[in-house]
Amino acid sequence: MTASQLESWRRTGLLPRHRRRGLGRGRGSVxxxxxxxxxxxxxxxxxxxxxxxxxxxxxxxxxxxxxxxxxxxxxxxxxxxPVAAVREALVWVLQRSASQRLVEFVRSAAGAGEEGQDALYAAAGRLMGPYRGRANPALVRAALEAGGDVPAEAEGPDGRSMLHVAAAIGLGAQEVGADALAEAFAAFGMFGLTADDWAQMLGAAERGEGPEVDWGLLQQNADMVAQVQRASDEELVRAREVLVGLRVFYALYVLHGLLLPDTPAQAALRQRIDEWGMFPFLDHVIVINPSPRQFAESLTVFLEPFFDNLYETLMDQFARDPDIFSIPGDDTGAVGFGERWMRSMEELTNGRRQAASGGADHDPVEGAWVQTG
Incomplete structure (x- = not known):
């Protein structure tokens, strides 16, 4: 770090100027x-x-x-x-993201007819992968404890179905159709609703038999750059707090599938997430060690008040029962908790190694691997 670097950072507003301190009694300042x-x-x-x-x-x-x-x-x-520098960085990163490029492409496809629609779906298919999301950790844990096959992905439509939402932004929801959009919303995994559930709701809205869908809000929120530009300084900082907090709760939920010793406090937090039907969606938008682009995209998602409410719900639950690493009846505390988890992982590793060599059977009742000779 050199003096010229420091001065350069000051000129761009990244560093504050040195503070002046008065000497008192008219002697000036330094x-x-x-x-x-x-x-x-x-x-x-x-x-x-x-x-x-x-x-x-x-x-x-x-x-x-x-x-x-x-x-x-x-x-x-x-x-x-400085928040101004953060906002500038967010806009710069998001403008170069695949999500924003897709939004701009779908807007350009509006009114281009079938040819434009075909080009849109082709471009969206290149930008979106087939990811279905992480399998439910409860199912993973059950499979590990039983010595069975561990599910790798969640069930349901994969991430490519989300391109229908992108198409609706540019072409209009009527052009895309309720069935395609239902599949897309199911791929997000929100609220625990299936594609059939979404199809019924969207179909009822089309027929005027249910609440009207505000597609304009979808179009507005799809533009991440505009969201960041509209947000106040306080909202950007709050979205970061929500992101960091939800990442912790999400990680605890995921680690349940990796045999993390369960406690009543953890179970209560998972129950709250399940009540909101939000684990699959959090799995799509949260990365434990994010790149700057991933951080920017996740933070923009969590500008929505809905996620602020989810975060507050989980924080309230945590305040009621903060003993997430305290096993009932075990007075060894967090140290004993960690040791128990390490033993579980070691037993799992050793057991699967023995099973792979053809010389072990797993007894799910006793939780032990028994050599059969």
Whole structure:
């Protein structure tokens, strides 16, 4: 880190100016040579700004890091990057994302007839993969404990079905049709509804027998760049808090499938997520170690008040029962919890290794692997 770099970062608004301190009694003021805020901000930026890397990517990683709770004793709170720089970085990254390119493409296809529709579906198919989402962790856990085949993916339509939603943005919902849109919404996995459930709801709306669907809202929220530009500074910071918090709850839910010892507090949190029918959707939008692009896209999704409400619901539940790592009847606390999990994983690994060699049977009742000779 050089003096010229620091000055360059100041000119672009990434670092504050050194604070002036009055000497009192008319003696003027001096500039603090070592301003802790400037030092910590520069250190945070330097951690993420490698040679040849665009500074906007570093700003996003700094913003993400600043929003991560610091748990180590004596840790100094990390300063925040300027929100104006964060907004600029979000817009820059999102403009280059596949999601935004798809939105712009579907808008250009509007009114282009069948030829434009064919081109739209072809382009969307190239940008969207066949991902179905993670299998329900409860099913994964049950399979592991029983020694059976572990499901790799969730059931239902894969991610390519979502291109129907993209088509509806550009071509109109009537042009795409209720059945195709029902399949697309089912692929998102929201609210635990199947494609048939969505088809019935959308069909009723078309016939005027149910609540009208606000397709304009869908078109508005599909433009992630516009959402970030409309959001206030406070909303961007709050969306980060919601994203970071929901990522923790999502991770606990996923780890349940990897034999994490269960506790009443964990079960209650999973129940809340299930009541909202949100695990499949969270699986689509949350990445544990996100790239700047993934972070930007997830943060934009969580600008929606709906997810703020979900986060508050889970935080309220956590406040009522925070003992997520306390096993009833076990006074060893978090240490014993961790040891039990490690033993479970070790037994699973050893058992599957023996089974692969053809010399073991798994007793799901006893939870032990027995050599049969």
């Amino acid at each position: 500039v603090d040579a070592v301003d802790p805020l400037v030092v910590e901000s520069a250190a945070a930026l330097a951690r993420h700004l490698r040679q040849g890397r665009d500074r906007r990517l570093a700003v996003l990683e700094w913003f993400a890091e600043a929003g991560t709770p610091q748990t180590a004793p004596g840790t100094v709170p990390m300063p925040e990057p």
